[in-house]
Amino acid sequence: MTVSDRVRVKNVNVLSDRHYRLNEVEFEYRRGNGEWQTQKREVFDRGHAATLLPYNLANGTVVLTRQFRLPPYLAGHDDFMIEAAAGMLDDETPENRIRAEAEEEIGYRLHDVRKVFEAFMSPGSVTEKLHFFVAEYEAAMRISDGGGIVEEGEDIEVLELSIDQALAMISDGRIVDAKTIMLLQHAALNIFR
Ligand SMILES: Nc1nc2c(ncn2[C@@H]2O[C@H](COP(=O)(O)OP(=O)(O)O[C@H]3O[C@H](CO)[C@@H](O)[C@H](O)[C@@H]3O)[C@@H](O)[C@H]2O)c(=O)[nH]1
Numbered sequence: 090m091t092v093s094d095r096v097r098v099k100n101v102n103v104l105s106d107r108h109y110r111l112n113e114v115e116f117e118y119r120r121g122n123g124e125w126q127t128q129k130r131e132v133f134d135r136g137h138a139a140t141l142l143p144y145n146l147a148n149g150t151v152v153l154t155r156q157f158r159l160p161p162y163l164a165g166h167d168d169f170m171i172e173a174a175a176g177m178l179d180d181e182t183p184e185n186r187i188r189a190e191a192e193e194e195i196g197y198r199l200h201d202v203r204k205v206f207e208a209f210m211s212p213g214s215v216t217e218k219l220h221f222f223v224a225e226y227e228a229a230m231r232i233s234d235g236g237g238i239v240e241e242g243e244d245i246e247v248l249e250l251s252i253d254q255a256l257a258m259i260s261d262g263r264i265v266d267a268k269t270i271m272l273l274q275h276a277a278l279n280i281f282r
């Protein structure tokens with residue numbers, strides 16, 4: 090059996106198609122007991138993305154970003170977001186995209202980048218799959234201040250923190266971004282042991 094034996098998409102209604110796309114999808118789903126049921130879901134399609142945690146084992150440090158994010162602000166988060174560097178794939182491979190984002194957002198030209206896992210970040214409503222990377226960095230790999238692309242409204246601060254500081258910021262609520270928490274916990278379990 091594949092899941093497609095249990096799902097029949099009947100209709101896709103485009104609710105919004107500006108920068109990204111919001112679809113209302115009507116489908117039939119065959120329940121565990123064999124009965125077919127009609128359902129509707131709104132699905133936000135903004136493509137896929139990649140994210141990266143640069144780490145320096147000798148110094149015990151990682152590099153993160155700090156930037157304004159409108160959705161958390163509207164949801165009551167009265168602070169900038171501290172996040173791992175990340176970007177939408179925009180038809181690039183995940184590895185090429187994350188290398189480019191590392192240069193644009195944090196100013197590092199990295200050598201080896203390692204894929205550690207992939208994850209759907211909000212599977213009830215968003216199609217996006219995120220590709221997670223880690224990479225060793227050192228000061229000599231810094232080629233610019235980073236900061237992102239001004240024309241796109243990006244205004245990104247670069248933070249170099251000790252892994253212990255970063256982990257403490259998850260506990261005290263200063264880091265509330267899922268991809269960043271996942272990468273820091275991965276690093277604590279597998280890199281800084
Ligand atoms: N005009 C316009 N521009 C937008 C809109 N949404 C995003 N953009 C622009 O699109 C660019 C996207 O930047 P990226 O660096 O490629 O992506 P990201 O926003 O960092 O996304 C990453 O982080 C998000 C927050 O954690 C994640 O949701 C996402 O998966 C990804 O990892 C930004 O420059 C932003 O200005 C929009 O609705 N309208």
Ligand SMILES: [Mg+2]
Binds near residue numbers: 175176177194
């Ligand atoms: Mg970004």
